[in-house]
Amino acid sequence: MPELPEIETIRCTLLPLEGQLVSDVKVRERRLRWSINNLTPVINQYILSITRISKYLLINFYHGSLIIHLGMSGKILVLDRCLPPQKHDHVDFILQNAKILRYHDPRRFGCILWTTKPNQHKLLINLGVEPLTKALSGKFLYQILQGKTSLIKTFLMNAKYIVGIGNIYANEVLFKAKIHPLRIARTLTLNECISLCKAIKTILLKAIKAGGTTIKDFKNANNSIGYFAQQLQVYGKNNESCSICSTPISLYRLSGRSTYWCDKCQILN
């Protein structure tokens, strides 16, 4: 479900929980992507901060952190009081103010892991640059593309190089930069890397401002939808007219992922 803008949106709606004490944890289903480990260390501990690395949410305590990933279908909700758990409501964190932070994930591709050393955790090391920091520049992008024979869209979605870009935003960013998704990564020119870098930052920031993209069921922790879907130019627009040139948008399945582009605006050299 969620890419960087959606996780960041959820993080912002969770910020009021900073400073709260976790009074109890209820785990109903441990079998996520990895089995949920022992979460009892967070009981009677204060939430110091809630941060994001890549698509991971980190709930930080004095002596460790919860690493939370939402996979494809995960949701986090803050409930004002304890409502009866529904199907796939796998974990509740009960706060001292009686609110509940509830984790819901039908497909169970997500994870919740407690760690005392988040900086050394295997999920968080070996990640690429955060796209909204200065570390990502056109020049840097050009440098890391050298020698890469993968397709540019596949490259953008690989968190080893740049984190946070999933299928929706990879399609949108390439359209904005006028680069064909099937271009071989290393063939991009420096100028194309500069415009691609600019497109990444612009689109991710706009999507965060819009509260994320709700295609089907994305909701933030307050159960509100995001409005970036209204600004999508190609994702999910198969056969609709390109907003720039009216050419019908193309669709191709690239390694299991729907890939959308405008054949006229995005030239394959």
Next chain:
DNA sequence: CTACGAACCTGCCTGC
């Protein structure tokens, strides 16, 4: 080392 498809799961939608 790189790059790609399969696999992990459930739910929903389409078409027969």
Next chain:
DNA sequence: TGCAGGCAGGTTCGTA
């Protein structure tokens, strides 16, 4: 109405 098949916002793993 039922059922098979395809698809879904992510990531890791095995294989070439």
